[in-house]
Amino acid sequence: MSTPRDLMIVALDVAPSRPLGRGDLSLALAGAEAYDLLRTGTLRLRGDRLAPLTPPGPEDGLLAEAAAALVREEPYEPLPDWLWRRGRGLSSAYLAALEAEGQVTWERSRWLPFRGGRTVLSDTEARRRAAYRWAADEPVLLALAAAVGIREELTPADPAVTDDTALTVLAAVHDAVMELEAVRQRRALEAAAFANVWRGA
Structure with a gap:
């Protein structure tokens, strides 16, 4: 089971509740990698x-890359820094991996957020596994999906994450996505202000 792969497949397979940004998804994928590496004992939180x-x-393969990219000198890397560093372009890397494995094909006639064509998921075991986790309301997968807008925000009726380590990862992902959105809004305001100045010149 690979949480980041399942998250990527769900992102391609489920209509999002709001426009899905590559940066948001990349941060969540990096968080999913951290969660899997913690779950398998490849790392621990200090x-x-x-x-x-x-x-x-x-x-x-991509989880192995993530493990190899860990900072191995004390005081080690803060989780938020990891999300930003590892997350850079990570959605494209997972998409390319799925395509190389034949999990995804492309229809070039329509637009989707990732490329000029429409992604088509093949009927594979990986897709069925991701769909099973999604249908089963697996708490970590649901929380990551909610953080990036694949689904609505979680409600008290949704299954709750109870593991402290997973909660730490999910909180860091949520904060990083909020920070990215704040950067987008600031840039949009700066661009609008520049345009107003230009028009008034």
Whole structure:
């Protein structure tokens, strides 16, 4: 089971509740990687820092890349810094991996957020597994999806994440997505102000 792969497949398979940004999804994918690496004992949290351990590496290629990218010198890397560093372009990397594996094909006639064509998911075991986790309301997958707008915000009726480590990762993802949105809004205001100045010149 790979949470980031399942999240990527769900992002391609489910109509989002709001426009889905690559940056938001990349941050959530980096959080999903951190969650899987913590769950498998590849690293542990020391406060908010990611402390690598030395178990066998993950079988999934992108998770193995994530494990190899961990900072191995103390005081180790804070989780928020990891999300921004590892998350850079990560949605494109997962999309390319799915395409290389034959999980995704492209229809070039319509627009989607990721490329000039429309993604078509193949009927594979990976897609069925992701759909099963999604239909089963798996709490971490639901929370990551809600953070980036694949689904509405969670309600008290939704299954709750109870593991403290997972909650730490999810909180960091949520904060990073909010920070990214604040940057977008600031840039939009700056662009609007510049346009007003230009028109008034």
